[in-house]
Amino acid sequence: MIWVRVVLALSAAILFVASALILKKIKYTQYVALGGIALNLVIVITNWVANGYVPFISMYQVLAFVGVCFPLTFLFIKYVRKTEISFAWFTLCEGVCMVGCQFMYSTMVWQRAPALQSVFFMPHILCYMLSYSLCAVAFVQTIILIVRKARKCPAEDIAHTEKTIYSLTITGFPFMIAGLFLGAIWANECWGVYWGWDPKETWALINTCLYALYFHIRKRKFFAHIVIPVLILAFLALLMTFIGINLFGLNALHSYS
Helix, strand or coil, X not given: CHHHHHHHHHHHHHHHHHHHHHHCCCCXXXXXXXXXXXXXXXXXXHHHHHHCCCCCCCHHHHHHHHHHHHHHHHHHHXXXXXXXXXXXXXXXXXXXXXXXXXXXXXXXXXXXXXXXXXXXXXXXXXXXXXXXXXXXXXXXXXXXXHHHHHCCXXXXXXXXXXXXXXXXXXXXXXXXXXXXXXXXXXXXXXXXXXXXXXXXXXXXXHHHXXXXXXXXXXXXXXXXXXXXXXHHHHHHHHHHHHHHHHHCCCCCCCCCC
């Protein structure tokens, strides 16, 4: 539908502009970002009302919902985790999601397959969406860390970025683990087996193991040189799990998504 594309494009543009303005510390630009977030929320609510259930069926619906997760995770990281981080990085990632929605099939109403009519449908996907939003911002911070190290920035700046990455990933990791276990229970309910080595399941496990590896090596000097590569590989595995499986036609049991 044309109006959906217009709203998505407008929200993406507002969020990208807001990100740039916030990074320049221009006053009141947070309110500009709220405009983009509001448009993103309109898409999610419209999908929810039109379908009568939480809009987690298609990649278009899920990407739009991930966008809404970024403001929520920012509030948690800043005010609960007490981590100083610019709102711009969250609006930037949300804008990327809105751009991604433009390339997805945006039919408003989807019929739920029998396998999706489960009590585990919402919590499983919600856990992953929250973890993915946090890990996406952590990846942006990883790129910033690479740049700061290349420019030989002050040690305190580098240490702060490393602490921010850890704060984001350690917050997202429990949601990732919860999503994995809920998915296994759901699989047993639908298909009679907790784990079937489906491509989506396999990549989700790889993704989880790579982030677990990061937590184990981050403070060990012997492994200091591979911390950043591990973070990058972990996020690439996340992208493969989230989008790549469907794009490359590797999906089997999860083909309905």
